[in-house]
Amino acid sequence: MSCPECFSGHKHTSDPQGREEKIHGLDTYIAEPKDGKDAKGIIIIIPDAFGWQFVNNRILADHYAAAGDFLVYLPDFMEGSAAPEWLLVYVESVADTSSLSAWLTKPYAIAMLLYGAGPFMVRNRFGISYPTVQTFFQKISENEGSKLPVGAAGFCWGGRHAIYLSHGEKSSSGKPLVNASFTGHPSNCSFPAELQPVKQPLSIALGDLDINLGPKQVKVIEDTFKTLENVDTEIIMYPGAGHGFCIRADPGREVIKQAEAAEKQAIDFFKKHFA
Incomplete structure (x- = not known):
């Protein structure tokens, strides 16, 4: 069950620089590398509850594209049923x-x-939404990503999806759906059960004030990661940060530095596994 912090935070006022297009049946925001550079890989963002049109999610896509030279897709996985922004x-x-x-x-x-x-919570239950996410990744792997590495970046609602994608499922061509996954403050997860099948690289960013994942759950994550053989995993804790900080941090407060550090964590992790 989602908590109030899944619907709280700051809305940015910047203007996104990407474009919209329908990709494999889903409306998608697209951010591309600057100056016509070749993409080093594809990042697919699985957003928080506010979905593909939320400006914060689009700005993050722009940042990934510019800083990592990635082709970034932000699809409407909720198919028009994202949480309304007035909830903030x-x-x-x-x-x-x-x-x-x-x-x-x-x-x-x-x-x-x-x-x-x-x-939002009824229409976007995991059992309903994950097949949509899974199908999109399969199509990307078989088409746009056939010759490029693919990464999943999931936040809050999207975090659980990113973890499941790291379980090692392959497309019809035999290529893993993702080469690496990153998740910031995932929601509605069951640990250690959902971490034990992880076979692809996985990076997690958490705030130490996150009410969804407290010290006991963090210890479970750390202990489970130690049992995964030959899989690159990491969990980085950010002091003073709460749930949602990767996406909805207030630029006027100190926590924005933690959000920027988590953004760098994701970009560095993808670069490492896309090399």
């Missing part, structure tokens, strides 16, 4: 305890949170 406002209201008026309006904010988040 109501989650902030739910957390506000600064005044009497804030307390008086809290029941309404909670009702709006349930109204907006409920349909």
